[in-house]
Amino acid sequence: xxxxxxxxxxxxxxxxxxxxEVLIEKYKTKYFQLCLDQLKLKIxxxxxxxxxKLLYLPIFVALKSIYHKKQNTVFLGIVGVNGSGKTTLAxxxxxxxxxxSYRAIHFSMDDLYPIKSTRLKWAKTIHPNLxxxxxxxxELVKRVFxxxxxxxxxxxxxxxxxxxxxxxxxxxxxxxxxxPDFVIVEGVFPFAKPIEDARLSKADxxxxxxxxxxxxxxxxxxxxxxxxxxSIKDVxxxxxxxxxxxxxxxxxxxxxxxxxxxxxxxxxxxxxERYTWPQEQDPRIDFVITLDSKRRIIRIYSPxxxxxxxx
Numbered sequence: 077x078x079x080x081x082x083x084x085x086x087x088x089x090x091x092x093x094x095x096x097e098v099l100i101e102k103y104k105t106k107y108f109q110l111c112l113d114q115l116k117l118k119i120x121x122x123x124x125x126x127x128x129k130l131l132y133l134p135i136f137v138a139l140k141s142i143y144h145k146k147q148n149t150v151f152l153g154i155v156g157v158n159g160s161g162k163t164t165l166a167x168x169x170x171x172x173x174x175x176x177s178y179r180a181i182h183f184s185m186d187d188l189y190p191i192k193s194t195r196l197k198w199a200k201t202i203h204p205n206l207x208x209x210x211x212x213x214x215e216l217v218k219r220v221f222x223x224x225x226x227x228x229x230x231x232x233x234x235x236x237x238x239x240x241x242x243x244x245x246x247x248x249x250x251x252x253x254x255x256p257d258f259v260i261v262e263g264v265f266p267f268a269k270p271i272e273d274a275r276l277s278k279a280d281x282x283x284x285x286x287x288x289x290x291x292x293x294x295x296x297x298x299x300x301x302x303x304x305x306x307s308i309k310d311v312x313x314x315x316x317x318x319x320x321x322x323x324x325x326x327x328x329x330x331x332x333x334x335x336x337x338x339x340x341x342x343x344x345x346x347x348x349e350r351y352t353w354p355q356e357q358d359p360r361i362d363f364v365i366t367l368d369s370k371r372r373i374i375r376i377y378s379p380x381x382x383x384x385x386x387x
Contacts, residue, residue, distance in 0.1 A: 087141065087362065089134060089376055089378065089383075092133075092134035092138055093130060095134075095137045096128065096129050096132075096133035096134050096136075096137060099137070100125065100129060100133065107128050107132075107133070110171060110172060111127075112124075114171060115164055115167055115171075117164065123372065126372070127373070130386070131365055132168050132169070135152070135165070135299070135301065136169055136172055136173070139169065139173070139258060142298050143257060146298065149224070149255065149256055149258070149259060150257065150259070150299070151224075151259050151296060151297040151298050152259070152260045152261070152297070152301065153262075153266055153267065153294060153301065154166055154260065154261070154301050154303065155262070155263060155264065155267050155300070155303070155352065155355060156264065156302060156304065157303065157304060157310075157311045157348055157353075158264060158311050158314060158315045158341060159313075159314025159317065159318050160305065160367060160371070161371060162263070162303060163184065163262060165303075166182040166260045166262045167182065169260055170182045170258075170260060173257070178258055179254055179258070180257060180258040180259075181252060181258070182259070182260035183250060183262075184261075184262055184263060185217075185261060185264075185265070186236055186238075187233065187235050188216050188217050188220065188234065189213060189243070190212070191213070191242055192243075195209070198282070202279060202282050203277070203278050203279030203282070206282065206283075209241075210283055211265070211286045212265070212286070214293075217293060218290075221296070224252070224256070227255045230252060230253045230254075231251075232250065234246075235248050264344075264348070264352060265352060267300060267355055267358065267361065268290075268291075268350075268351035268352065268355070269291060269354070269358065270284045270285070270291065271284060271350050271351075287351060294360075299362050300360060300362050301363050302356065302361050302363070302364045303365050303367065304352070304355075304366050305366065305367050305368070305369070306368075308341065308348070310367070310368070311345075311348070312342075315337050315340070315341055316334050316338075319337055355379075356377070356379065357379055358379050359379050359380055361379045362380050364376070364377045364378070364379060373386065374387075375387050
């Protein structure tokens with residue numbers, strides 16, 4: 077099954093870039109409006125063209141190519157370090173696909189965190205660190221994925237309210253009433269593989285077991301994309317930039333201070349190093365996009381095919 081799947085959907089990123097250049101030449105104004113107006117993307121025109129050419133439109137072209145071959149729901153998984161642009165990319169693709177009359181949805185794996193009472197129970201019985209949002213509600217992940225991949229009718233996808241650190245009331249959940257043509261899922265830790273290390277703390281052994289339990293749950297995803305940077309300092313900078321934009325909208329009291337952000341990212345650094353950065357060499361991954369400190373693309377690599385397209 078996997079060998080046939082890989083053969084059918086094998087994609088050459090150079091060809092995807094070429095097709096993107098053709099689209100930009102034809103529909104440049106449309107893409108600019110989508111990025112600048114609807115996504116509120118703050119970027120120079122030249123950098124935006126590069127982003128469209130090297131990332132946004134190649135993935136759009138790839139999704140449509142897979143859809144025409146598969147003739148069924150296409151699933152895209154976007155993994156990335158904090159602040160790398162996962163959500164913006166997912167929103168762009170969703171809106172562009174919808175503009176062409178496809179049924180496209182996207183959601184964040186953040187919405188599939190365990191409820192607060194469960195995390196507090198883990199913190200009490202296993203380790204205090206487990207009260208933080210470090211993993212997913214595995215049974216919920218499997219149930220949502222099963223419902224989307226084996227469509228039998230409307231499903232609801234929970235929403236997580238980070239303001240109260242708990243799942244939002246059911247009336248606020250995302251209702252998918254029709255079978256989607258495209259489903260885009262984004263998060264920091266999907267596709268993660270468990271590590272082998274006897275020195276792990278009790279909390280980390282539990283987290284590792286949860287990662288292990290989900291390892292095969294992403295197999296049905298058609299296109300796996302990872303957004304990385306070479307430095308934890310870049311991750312901190314990305315997250316701080318996000319917070320500045322949030323405060324422009326919600327006021328300076330919203331979100332975290334630069335010091336709180338650095339502390340937050342430093343805490344997660346261990347888990348990024350264990351579960352996210354190693355995906356750069358994971359043969360399950362179709363494409364790894366590496367960004368510099370200004371979110372400009374400096375490398376495009378396919379672990380699946382062991383090909384470097386841009387360096």
